[in-house]
Amino acid sequence: MEAFISAAVVLALIFIALGFGVWIFSGLLLVAVASLAFVADFSVDRIGVIAKSVMWKSASTWELAAIPLFLWMGEIIFRSDISERLFRGLTPLVEWLPGRLLHTNVMGCTLFAAVSGSTSATTATVGKITTTALAERGYDRSLSLGSLAGAGSLGLLIPPSIIMIIYGVLAEVSIAKLFAAGVIPGLMVAAIFSTYIMIRCVMRPELAPASLGGITLRKLIGAFVDLVPIGILIVAVLGGIYSGIVTPSEAAAVGVFAAIVLTAILRKLTWSVITDSLMAAVRTSCMVCSILVAAAVLATAIGYMHIPDGLTKAIAAMELSPWTLLLLIAALYIVLGLFLDGISIVVMSLPVTLPIMVQAGFDPVWFGVFLVLMVELGQVTPPVGFNLFVLQGITGSNLSTVVYAAFPFFLLMCLAVVIISFAPSIVLYLPDLLVK
Amino acid sequence: MRHFLSLVDLLTRAGAIMAAVIVAAMVGHILLEIVLRAVFDSSTYVLDEFVGYGVAASTFLGLGYTLEQGGLIRVNILLARIRSRAMRQLTEVTCVAACFGVFAMVWLYFWSSISRNWTRGAVSETVAQVPLWIPEGLLLLGLSIFLLQLVAYAIRIVSGEPMIGERGPVAAAE
Amino acid sequence: QTYVWDMPNEYPATSVQGEGDRHFAELLKTKSQGDIKIVHHFGASLGFRSKDQLDAVADGAVVIANTFVPPLGGINPIFVLSSLPFLVSNASEAYMLYEVARPYYDKELARYNQKLLYASPWPASGLWGSRTYDKPEAVKGLKMRTYDPNGTLVFKAAGAAPVQLSWADIVPQLTTGGIEGVLTSIESGLSASFNDYAKHFTALNYDTTINMVTMNLDTWNKLPAAGQKAVLDAAKETELFLWGNIDKVIQRNYDTAAKRGVTIAEKVDPAFRRYLQEQAEPVIAAWVKRAGKDGEALIAEYRQRQKVATTVAANGSAN
Ligand code: NA
Ligand code: NA
Numbered sequence: 005m006e007a008f009i010s011a012a013v014v015l016a017l018i019f020i021a022l023g024f025g026v027w028i029f030s031g032l033l034l035v036a037v038a039s040l041a042f043v044a045d046f047s048v049d050r051i052g053v054i055a056k057s058v059m060w061k062s063a064s065t066w067e068l069a070a071i072p073l074f075l076w077m078g079e080i081i082f083r084s085d086i087s088e089r090l091f092r093g094l095t096p097l098v099e100w101l102p103g104r105l106l107h108t109n110v111m112g113c114t115l116f117a118a119v120s121g122s123t124s125a126t127t128a129t130v131g132k133i134t135t136t137a138l139a140e141r142g143y144d145r146s147l148s149l150g151s152l153a154g155a156g157s158l159g160l161l162i163p164p165s166i167i168m169i170i171y172g173v174l175a176e177v178s179i180a181k182l183f184a185a186g187v188i189p190g191l192m193v194a195a196i197f198s199t200y201i202m203i204r205c206v207m208r209p210e211l212a213p214a215s216l217g218g219i220t221l222r223k224l225i226g227a228f229v230d231l232v233p234i235g236i237l238i239v240a241v242l243g244g245i246y247s248g249i250v251t252p253s254e255a256a257a258v259g260v261f262a263a264i265v266l267t268a269i270l271r272k273l274t275w276s277v278i279t280d281s282l283m284a285a286v287r288t289s290c291m292v293c294s295i296l297v298a299a300a301v302l303a304t305a306i307g308y309m310h311i312p313d314g315l316t317k318a319i320a321a322m323e324l325s326p327w328t329l330l331l332l333i334a335a336l337y338i339v340l341g342l343f344l345d346g347i348s349i350v351v352m353s354l355p356v357t358l359p360i361m362v363q364a365g366f367d368p369v370w371f372g373v374f375l376v377l378m379v380e381l382g383q384v385t386p387p388v389g390f391n392l393f394v395l396q397g398i399t400g401s402n403l404s405t406v407v408y409a410a411f412p413f414f415l416l417m418c419l420a421v422v423i424i425s426f427a428p429s430i431v432l433y434l435p436d437l438l439v440k
Numbered sequence: 441m442r443h444f445l446s447l448v449d450l451l452t453r454a455g456a457i458m459a460a461v462i463v464a465a466m467v468g469h470i471l472l473e474i475v476l477r478a479v480f481d482s483s484t485y486v487l488d489e490f491v492g493y494g495v496a497a498s499t500f501l502g503l504g505y506t507l508e509q510g511g512l513i514r515v516n517i518l519l520a521r522i523r524s525r526a527m528r529q530l531t532e533v534t535c536v537a538a539c540f541g542v543f544a545m546v547w548l549y550f551w552s553s554i555s556r557n558w559t560r561g562a563v564s565e566t567v568a569q570v571p572l573w574i575p576e577g578l579l580l581l582g583l584s585i586f587l588l589q590l591v592a593y594a595i596r597i598v599s600g601e602p603m604i605g606e607r608g609p610v611a612a613a614e
Numbered sequence: 615q616t617y618v619w620d621m622p623n624e625y626p627a628t629s630v631q632g633e634g635d636r637h638f639a640e641l642l643k644t645k646s647q648g649d650i651k652i653v654h655h656f657g658a659s660l661g662f663r664s665k666d667q668l669d670a671v672a673d674g675a676v677v678i679a680n681t682f683v684p685p686l687g688g689i690n691p692i693f694v695l696s697s698l699p700f701l702v703s704n705a706s707e708a709y710m711l712y713e714v715a716r717p718y719y720d721k722e723l724a725r726y727n728q729k730l731l732y733a734s735p736w737p738a739s740g741l742w743g744s745r746t747y748d749k750p751e752a753v754k755g756l757k758m759r760t761y762d763p764n765g766t767l768v769f770k771a772a773g774a775a776p777v778q779l780s781w782a783d784i785v786p787q788l789t790t791g792g793i794e795g796v797l798t799s800i801e802s803g804l805s806a807s808f809n810d811y812a813k814h815f816t817a818l819n820y821d822t823t824i825n826m827v828t829m830n831l832d833t834w835n836k837l838p839a840a841g842q843k844a845v846l847d848a849a850k851e852t853e854l855f856l857w858g859n860i861d862k863v864i865q866r867n868y869d870t871a872a873k874r875g876v877t878i879a880e881k882v883d884p885a886f887r888r889y890l891q892e893q894a895e896p897v898i899a900a901w902v903k904r905a906g907k908d909g910e911a912l913i914a915e916y917r918q919r920q921k922v923a924t925t926v927a928a929n930g931s932a933n
Contacts, residue, residue, distance in 0.1 A: 021538075022514075022515045023515055023517055023518060024518055024531070024534075024535065025514050025515060025516065025517070025518045025519045025531060025532075025535055026514065026535045026538055026539060027507070027512045027513070027514045027535070027539060028512075028513055028514055028515070029512065030538065030539035030542055030543065031514075033542050033543075033546070034538060034539075034542050037542055037545070048545075049673070049674075050673070050674055050675060051545075052545055052546070052548065052549035053549055053553075053669070053670070053673040053674075053675045054670075054675045055545070055546055055549065056546060056549035056550050056553055057553075057661075057662060057666045057669065057670055057675060058661040058662070059546065060496065060550075060553075060576060060579070060666075061661065061662070061663060061666055062661070063495065063496035063499055063500070063579065064492040064493055064495065064496040064575065065492055065495065066487075066488035066489075066491050066492045066495070066780050067780070067782065068492075068495045069466055069470075069491045069492075069494065069495050071495075072463045072466070072495065072498060073463070073466065073467060073470075076463060076467075164786050166782045169782055169785060169806070170657075172806065172807060173626060173805050173806050174626045174627075174628075174656075174657050176626075176628060176804075176805055177807070178807040178810055179785050179806065179807045179810070180785075180789070180807065180810040180811070181810075244474075245786070245790070246790060247790060248787060248789075248790030248791045248792035249474065249478050249792070250474055251779065251780075251783035251786060251787055251792065252782075252783060252786050253488075253780055253782065253783055254470045254473070254474060254783075256470075257466070257467045257470035257471055257474075258470075258471070258474070260467050261467065261471055279460075282460045282463060282464065283456065283460055285463065286456060286459045286460050286463060286498065286502040286505070286506070287502070287505070287506045287509055287511035288511065289463070289498070289499065289502070290459070290498075290499055290502040290503050290505075290506040290511065290512075291506055291511050291512055291513060293495065293499040294499055294500075294503060294506075294512070295513075297499070300661055301661075303661060304660055304661035307620075307655055307659055307660045307661065308620060308660070310653060313653065348659065351656070351657040351658065351659035352655075352659045354657070355626075355627040355654070355656055355657075393513055396513045397511065397513050402516055403513070403515050403516075404515075404517070439810065477777055477792075481755065481757070481775040482775070482777075483776070483777045483778050484778075485763070485766060485778045486778070487778060487780075488778070488779075488780040553669070556669075560689060562688055562689040563688040563689075564688050565665075565684065565685050565686065565687040565688040565694070565762065565763070566688075566762075566763055567763045567766065569688060572688070
């Protein structure tokens, strides 16, 4: 009961602080400090050392480097010829597809997911390259923002994925199996998103601009030529990782390097391209990373208030049938996802939820994929939804616009959760096949 | 007063440039590590340590600049609804004050941690043995610039200059 | 009066450290008649890593913590002691080293405003890889991941090519063949399922590191005598249990590993181990220099006791 009240108080504080218009990172920090002071009754000194320690720890994390570096890569691509060529090249290829270039968000994020396990980096990089181009061509803004918010978290499900490694260690499940298990559900979510875009665009053709006319062989050849630069970039980064020369955490630096070299080859490289892209990357990265750091302090405060512990233990005490249990656990994760980041959700809840789920007969590999999907849902729910923040930052839209745009995709991800619950073999087929 | 404001602007610019240089250096360090490992069977042995320091330093050194450029996001529900400019100014100053308060507190505890690490002579347990006050000190420098920028912004609001949202399209959404 | 103490631990609830924490919490609850309750925060879920926890306990951010101490070596060299390469060769020698060092640990930790309750060992580290590494030639040019500067120095001297990698990159690098070997314990290798890619574990007994469970000194001093007694008794009992149990834990890990198809080389050729020990000597000497008089006295006493124990054992087997 105490955990429920604390959770409600924290949520209310977040709504008040953010609603008042405080910058989001300082708002989250304020809520963390206030709830430690008033709910947990800690002294100012104790709160101060906690905040300092957690901020330093979360800011000086090597994995976080993917954010500024991929952002820089995205900004270079945005400022060079590469993105223009990408869209010019794709246009004739997707002519037949309802929604045409709107699918670039989903496709781009899926591809990026094979490189990066950071949702913020994925959303920001792909978004930087696509949103302006799509808006200029007259594609529906809401559908573009929403698909980006939804597909931006595919990186958690499609390997490499740090959150899966963490789950694997905590749950003592083979990481190779988890990586294999994420692939089909990841592609399935992407397919659901694309199908939704197609249906919307068939029902309301004005969501996409008018077609530019038929496809000729000449156009197709031109298209492939235009796609060469981005193709080289993708091969360089993916090839680096899958040959073992580059680790996933290092891939972003290779991306920056390749983008600079390609821009130079295309004769678009100037000093101002480098400095402008770098300064823009610094701005977005400061915004994203400062929010992540503040959210880490908030997560610690929530841990001190024993909220995840209390909520999970309340469910564990109920002795439910497997399906009711699953439903409640899903609801629990949606609640935790309102105000916690993904890794915090996993590490805070797992010691209690995993044993009860396994005891109820759920496969731990399946539960890992289920959990990652629940974490992805949390990325697009307010008040603390990192994909929403990133999209607000890179597009300048209001948070409410982004939330509204992301909502259908939130529902589609819920649909994906329902599908894997009724057909667990979607998750378990590949790991059983590949990993002995 | 004008001297103070231009000094803050200068510091903010310097912080932004440092942040940018650090990001570029991180790319350089990672590429160096890849080459060392792949070609020379060697390593710098400090990659995750240094890049970690780099992320922390660049995030905070660039914070003042990001604030000034309108790159820090917020929920605009309230500000967009207040008609009276005086009330908007008041709300904005309250936001600045709240932000200043909480980060001033954090500043104090970073300061005490840094001075403790200085007196202890604490170093990182790696090949590089970096004195711990240095990376935390860079973060503190960034926080200081950010706090000064908040003060400068409050002064600008009170003296009637346009607020961040009123300066036309935000820089980050170019 | 009742107490609720938050206790962070970087490692999973199911790890040997997590088991130890829960054992301690149960004992403490019983011995304090339910007055002292521990709330566990496993997997670094409270936002502190081991290297943050020395200060977290000192400043009272948490009352009690389970901390992996070697990364704190830059603050005080004493914390590196248990991770010195090839200084101890099994759990009982590790306990001997701990007994010798305990007064020093107590003294040094008091400077950081905390009290050492008990130390909890990890299974010894060895080499995970695609082969058994049983002679000097086997480690020549081996691309492997080490976890601290000492390991890097020792294996470099032994002719291997140690690289530094972040923890999350190990599995992807093993998959793609970027590295072949990983220096770590049987337990942590299993928990990160290295066995999917590395089918051999060579029990080099490189080190037997310890975690320390410490509590804030101010809280300790304010605790009534009965509470202090409960804490000390629970700590002592937990410590005896953990050190007495470590060989069983290792055996359990070996069984699990064997079930997952891992070949375990339990006995390492003494000549090979001596070779590695020789590479480690300069590293140990450098540590003694860093640690000053205390370090010198400590190592000397440990080596003296080790010699006695070895002689006794040799005589025993001769009879
Ligand atoms: Na990924
Ligand atoms: Na959320």
